[in-house]
Amino acid sequence: MSQIKQVSLVLVGVNHNTAPIEVRERLAIPAGRLADATRTLVHQPGIREGLILSTCNRVELVTLQEDPAESSDDKADLLRFLQEYFSVPPKDIQPHLYEFREREAVRHLFRVASSLDSMVVGEPQILGQVKESYTVAREVGAVSTNLEGLLQRAFTVAKKVRSETQIGSSSVSIASVAVDLAKKIFGSLEGKTVLLVGAGKMSELAARHLIQQGASSILVANRTQSRAERIAADLRSAATHTEAVSFDDLYAQAPHADIVITSTGAPQKIFGASHGQHFLHQRRNRPMFFIDIAVPRDVDPRLNEVEGCFVYDIDDLQQVAQANLADRSREAEAAETIVSREVDKYQQRLQSRDAVPAILALQQNAEAIRSAELARLQSKLAELTPQQREAVESLTRSLTAKLLHPQLTALREAAKSRDPQ
Amino acid sequence: MSLFWLRVAVFLYGIAALAVLPAALYDRPRWRHVAIPTATAAFFFHFVSLAEMLNAAHHRLPVDAHELQILLALVLAAAFLVVNWRYKTVSLGVFVLPIVFLLGLIPAFAPGQQEPGLVLNSSIWIFLHIALLLAAYAALFLSLLASVLYLVQERRLKQKKPGLRWLPPLETTDQIALKTLLFGFPCMTAGLLIGSLVAQATIGITYFRDPKILLAFAMWLAYVAMIFIRRHSGLRGRRAVYLSSFVFLFILTVWAANQFSAVHRFTAP
Numbered sequence: 001m002s003q004i005k006q007v008s009l010v011l012v013g014v015n016h017n018t019a020p021i022e023v024r025e026r027l028a029i030p031a032g033r034l035a036d037a038t039r040t041l042v043h044q045p046g047i048r049e050g051l052i053l054s055t056c057n058r059v060e061l062v063t064l065q066e067d068p069a070e071s072s073d074d075k076a077d078l079l080r081f082l083q084e085y086f087s088v089p090p091k092d093i094q095p096h097l098y099e100f101r102e103r104e105a106v107r108h109l110f111r112v113a114s115s116l117d118s119m120v121v122g123e124p125q126i127l128g129q130v131k132e133s134y135t136v137a138r139e140v141g142a143v144s145t146n147l148e149g150l151l152q153r154a155f156t157v158a159k160k161v162r163s164e165t166q167i168g169s170s171s172v173s174i175a176s177v178a179v180d181l182a183k184k185i186f187g188s189l190e191g192k193t194v195l196l197v198g199a200g201k202m203s204e205l206a207a208r209h210l211i212q213q214g215a216s217s218i219l220v221a222n223r224t225q226s227r228a229e230r231i232a233a234d235l236r237s238a239a240t241h242t243e244a245v246s247f248d249d250l251y252a253q254a255p256h257a258d259i260v261i262t263s264t265g266a267p268q269k270i271f272g273a274s275h276g277q278h279f280l281h282q283r284r285n286r287p288m289f290f291i292d293i294a295v296p297r298d299v300d301p302r303l304n305e306v307e308g309c310f311v312y313d314i315d316d317l318q319q320v321a322q323a324n325l326a327d328r329s330r331e332a333e334a335a336e337t338i339v340s341r342e343v344d345k346y347q348q349r350l351q352s353r354d355a356v357p358a359i360l361a362l363q364q365n366a367e368a369i370r371s372a373e374l375a376r377l378q379s380k381l382a383e384l385t386p387q388q389r390e391a392v393e394s395l396t397r398s399l400t401a402k403l404l405h406p407q408l409t410a411l412r413e414a415a416k417s418r419d420p421q
Numbered sequence: 422m423s424l425f426w427l428r429v430a431v432f433l434y435g436i437a438a439l440a441v442l443p444a445a446l447y448d449r450p451r452w453r454h455v456a457i458p459t460a461t462a463a464f465f466f467h468f469v470s471l472a473e474m475l476n477a478a479h480h481r482l483p484v485d486a487h488e489l490q491i492l493l494a495l496v497l498a499a500a501f502l503v504v505n506w507r508y509k510t511v512s513l514g515v516f517v518l519p520i521v522f523l524l525g526l527i528p529a530f531a532p533g534q535q536e537p538g539l540v541l542n543s544s545i546w547i548f549l550h551i552a553l554l555l556a557a558y559a560a561l562f563l564s565l566l567a568s569v570l571y572l573v574q575e576r577r578l579k580q581k582k583p584g585l586r587w588l589p590p591l592e593t594t595d596q597i598a599l600k601t602l603l604f605g606f607p608c609m610t611a612g613l614l615i616g617s618l619v620a621q622a623t624i625g626i627t628y629f630r631d632p633k634i635l636l637a638f639a640m641w642l643a644y645v646a647m648i649f650i651r652r653h654s655g656l657r658g659r660r661a662v663y664l665s666s667f668v669f670l671f672i673l674t675v676w677a678a679n680q681f682s683a684v685h686r687f688t689a690p
Binding site: 170 | 578583657
């Protein structure tokens with residue numbers, strides 16, 4: 001970093017905005033090779049500390065390089081590393097590569113950790129991935145004081161963004177929207193029964209999400225019994241009871257289910273309003289949630305008018321997901337403000353730290369003069385009692401501190417107000 | 422000194438009532454960490470204030486309107502804190518905490534002189550009678566509130582606009598509505614029973630010819646009917662709200678009759 005005269009923070013990389021999947025996949029580093037790649041990176045000439053962030057959407061090299069004035073071209077050095085390590089010609093990478101330095105590199109790292117630079121803004125996985133990269137880099141000794149401080153700050157900023165905004169609070173995928181809606185109806189999903197009607201990838205995914213959230217029983221009904229049994233077996237786990245039920249028993253089994261997910265290819269509706277009334281009567285008005293993923297729909301929309309029955313078809317789920325995505329965009333604006341504020345704070349702290357050597361030198365010089373003067377007057381002070389001698393020591397120290405105070409304050413202020421770039 | 426503690430409590434309720442807004446409406450955990458401890462501290466000072474007030478007045482039961490108001494606010498605050506502890510939802514606080522704040526505001530800052538409403542001997546039984554009935558009113562109020570929140574959440578889910586994150590899940594509000602009713606019922610029963618026994622001992626059988634007393638027993642019957650219907654038919658949603666509202670209005674009528682009617686002032690003959 002420019003503030004610590006000898007080093008400079010440089011971040012280069014590609015992400016989903018700058019590079020197509022064909023480029024990203026050539027640069028992606030599997031988890032097992034990350035330690036080796038990081039070690040290789042910090043062994044490059046001029047690189048003092050380094051970290052590699054490799055996810056499906058980005059590959060970024062965060063480096064602390066020695067004396068930028070003497071280094072011919074940091075980006076070229078890192079490009080060479082990428083070229084050599086991945087055996088990718090520079091012409092294939094260079095057009096997609098971005099580079100950030102100093103303050104902008106700090107901002108970018110804070111934004112990445114806070115999930116503001118993610119494909120789905122607010123997704124929670126990225127922070128874990130940054131932490132993972134940091135752990136690997138620490139293990140191979142690739143980060144020390146400077147990057148350590150920066151990364152710890154990035155984690156704090158990411159946490160702050162999560163707690164002070166609602167950037168990650170709403171779901172944006174169909175399956176997670178379905179789970180969210182189920183939670184709005186039932187609160188906890190623990191002990192709830194889910195009935196899967198028909199076999200579809202999306203309904204299976206939704207069922208898995210519901211199981212993750214605590215649904216304890218899954219009933220599967222399909223016109224082909226063997227298929228129902230296979231799905232039931234796939235979904236079975238230690239904490240979940242799964243059972244394939246006969247399609248002929250569908251209406252007898254449905255009242256046991258709190259959540260019904262339908263995805264059959266039936267041309268006509270399977271559940272109508274009268275079914276809903278019958279189920280609710282049997283359930284003593286305990287609510288039921290119908291998630292209709294089928295096209296054409298399996299559930300008559302009029303079933304939603306039955307008190308206690310909630311019907312969401314694929315369009316409804318998509319609309320909720322879109323609305324949540326719009327909410328996230330609004331929250332992202334608030335998150336950007338937090339990031340900007342934190343970047344300023346971080347830079348100010350660095351700049352204050354830059355003033356430390358000068359302050360120390362000034363203090364040491366003053367102390368040397370004070371000690372020398374006292375030594376010179378040693379003979380004249382010899383007759384003083386220990387208490388008087390201590391009083392003189394104290395007086396000279398106090399005078400020195402008071403005389404230095406304006407200079408030290410000016411140094412600190414100058415460091416703070418200096419242009420961060 | 423009791424007035425000072427009451428003012429502290431009201432001030433803290435005010436802070437809690439404000440802090441609960443971002444905590445519930447914008448789901449800000451930081452504000453929840455302000456609202457709940459502040460409400461708890463307010464409740465503590467409120468209790469100290471009431472105890473000191475009654476002690477200083479040399480009686481053990483609230484006798485004027487302000488003291489009753491303070492006791493009602495205390496019971497409501499306690500009910501909110503218990504619901505929050507049990508169901509981990511601050512949403513009810515959006516409504517309950519401002520009400521508690523307003524109930525405490527006049528006694529704290531414009532105490533004045535109140536006409537004693539009760540000149541019966543200050544026995545612990547009378548205190549229990551009043552406290553239990555106030556607890557039943559508070560429980561019914563919370564039940565009604567939870568039922569209304571259920572209705573709003575249900576409507577939003579039906580209209581495919583599930584955007585209001587601060588509303589508790591339907592099952593939670595349903596549980597709060599039912600459990601508070603079930604809690605309020607023994608309070609009301611015991612409150613009425615104690616009141617009747619004390620009245621019979623001090624006033625005699627004529628007490629039970631008072632139409633307002635008959636109204637109070639009708640209120641109890643309505644409460645029993647409501648619990649019976651809700652438990653045995655699984656009544657939820659709109660119809661449950663209508664039923665709770667009806668019983669709540671009934672109870673308000675009985676309360677108003679007791680407060681404002683000159684026919685019977687709960688005084689010894």
